[in-house]
Amino acid sequence: MANNMEIMLAKLKMPLSDLVTAILAMNDELIDSDQLEDCLKFYPTNEEMEQLKKFTDDYETLGKREQYFLELMKVPRMDAKLRVFLFKIKFNVQLSEFKTSLNTVNSACDEVRRSTKLKEIMKRILYLGNTLNQGTARGAAVGFKLDSLLILTDTRASDSKMTLMHYLCKKIASKSPSLLDFHEDLVSLEAATEIELKVLADEMQSITMGLENAKQELAASANDGPISQGFHKTLKEFIGQAEAEMTSVMEFYSIVCRNADALAIYFGEDPTRCPFEQATMTLLNFVRLFRKCDEENRKQEAEMEEVKGVNVK
Template identity: 85%
Template sequence: MSKHEQYILDLMKVPRMDAKLRAFLFKIKFNIQLTTEFRTSLNTVNSACDELRRSTKLKEIMKRILYLGNTLNQGTTRGAAVGFKLDSLLKLTDTRSSTSKMTLMHYLCKAFASKSPSLLDFHKDLVSLEAASKIQLKVLAEEMQAILKGLEKVKQELAASANDGPISEGFRKTLKEFIGQVEAEMTSVSDFYSVVCRNADALAIYFGEDPTRCPFEQVTMTILNFVRLFRKCDEENFKEEAKMEEVKGVNVN
């Protein structure tokens, strides 16, 4: 009998080989899944929440948009609003002047460029926004449960292998060390996950939204689209002004 055949026969004697292989597979994937992928996603969501809430430039822009809305609605029941729905930000490009292509967004960008040019680069405060907008909390919840369930199955197999005898001694030693190393890390990650979920809900509330109706993904995607529209209109304003200056120069000559 060859060594390979003997090895196969020895493997066949190991109780619950499938469960043991799954336990080792979880051990191999653990660091990549938890440290590299899951923690990175949590950090991105948390960073985006902090950036959005701490950006004084974004806050000032929101204030001025509210002021503009109240000015336009003066004399109506909506003329003294204390806030607005986030999706209203995306409607600023829907309202156009009857005499030009200028939208309310173009007007806002012109006003900021003229009176508060330092606000135009508010997007630089939001470096994590685009990456965070691609992350779904529902998927993170599923990943968290999968990691917890995987670790629980590893513990179950370790307990079950206690009666396997000498054939599982190496397996038990390796798995026992692994569990001892990762349990504290799992507690840390689980706590951080809870904090991130609370911060994500608090972000919706910060913008006057109900987190059950306007979850984190919707908040970040709406603001990201607003940023893109704002920058596009600002760029169009700049090109239009450059074109007008060019025409003036030609007329003068």
């Protein structure tokens, strides 16, 4: 640990006093997030601080490690200030990535619910199921479970390799070929399957807690005296801007969560039993299976045409 700290201090391109000044000024042009994390990683323990208080008069004779500790100790709650500064540096990127994920989820939900082509294909699947089950209790269904989409490739005709998915694709290709590219309506679906709502909830909580910690340090640093004046002023400006952004993001987050639940409801599912992650993955797998079967149908037809051409010759 001591060797790692010596390496960290050796990498500093400024005197230790200037390092503290840059931290208190929240100058992210002089200090980056990696350096702040190092400062926190090698922050003195309470025991080390108590021991060093005895050597404040011998500053010049101390090693760089001890001098580093003493510089940090000059500022009240320096560890809290380091964390707040680190949060400030990461805030914009963290919030931007969070909003990107929210937009992806929201777009996927909207695309699925607004796709008239997908809706038409679902109608044809329902009609196909009712036709096959004609004369049974399941022959007049008004809907079907979302995961039943995936069993279309499991059911084969007794005398061929054709599955129900192949049959569905063949029928759509002959009757309504414009529906075959329905996947182009769902451009955000694949990216949405990589996002978990629980992770988004944790991220939302992390940002909210970081901002709350910043507000607590703002209140505390108001009583530090001249040493924290610059820090307090910069932090106050940042919090004002961050709170305004967070209000907007939290409203959007609530909307996205409602839309994620509405996706399952759109297919007649219970969101607690078919959460967003399951619904989007099922739909993505259906899209992939549909396109694969359509491609296999086209390949088979092309081979048959080629055979016909050879026979004619």
